[in-house]
Amino acid sequence: MIFYFTGTGNSLYAANTLGEALGEEVHNLAENLKRDELKLTVGEGEILGLVFPVYYYSLPTVVEEFLEKIAIIMEKGSRCFILATCGATTGDATKTARDILNKKGVSTDFVFSVEMPDNYILLYDVQDKGKQEKMLINSKDSLKRIIEIIKEDKKGDYNKIKGPMPGIMSLMAGAIYRRDRKTSKFNVSDRCTNCNLCQEICPVDAIEMKEGKPIWIKDKCVHCLACIHRCPVGAIQYGKKTESRGRYINPLSGL
Secondary structure, eight states, rough: OEEOOOOSSSSHEEEEEEHHHHHOOOOHEEEEEEHTOOOEEOEEEEEEEEEEEEETBBOOHHHHHHHHHHHEOTTOOOEEEEEEEEEETTTTHHHHHHHHHHHTTTTOOOOEEEOOOOOTTSSSSOOHHHHHHHHHHHHHHHHHHHHHHHHHHHEOOOOOOOSSSHHHHHHHHHHHHHHHSTTTTEEEEEOOOOOOHHHHHOTTTTTTEEEEEEESSSOOOOOHHHHHHHHOOOOOOOOOOGSSOOOOOOSSSSS
């Protein structure tokens, strides 16, 4: 069973690719949190997988909450892997996930990372199309290798893109992320068509539709930016900087 969290499709694509190759069901962990479905038994021969993007060298808050809350029983002969998708480096994000699982008595057999196009347009623009295409081609090769490693049961930590001083980077940047993931700067233009998509896809129910327009009803959210990137008419912005920046949805994800 593979659990994923995604904003714009990178981790969804990775999870679906591994799920199909390994014969494992794929589940949106944010939906499990909403439904309070947080008990899991992984049987003999089965695989538990966790696939997530890296935010500020850290775990997205919804991923950390899921890991802290879920009760897991790993039966003899079961295995576990972690896969982080990122735009450049992971910091200690995979170690954080591994440490939480270890506290629950779950040993992580494999740790992976895959570089994919970035979407965090609150700080910078998306990569150009050529670079995105190259990264996606490379990600296909990386996922093929990951599948081979798991099938061959070559246990180990294969995350080689943690970056310099990963512990310090995760500690410092993670604190900024948890502090600054505010919703106050989200805004919507008159292009909004009241399609409700942003409300439907928000992983933490931070959006409600009122008088035909979305409003953010929570002070903080995950900052996955799904609402901005996946708005079909480009009506949602965050402050003023995102107006001139591109949008990104993983074209292989099916979103």
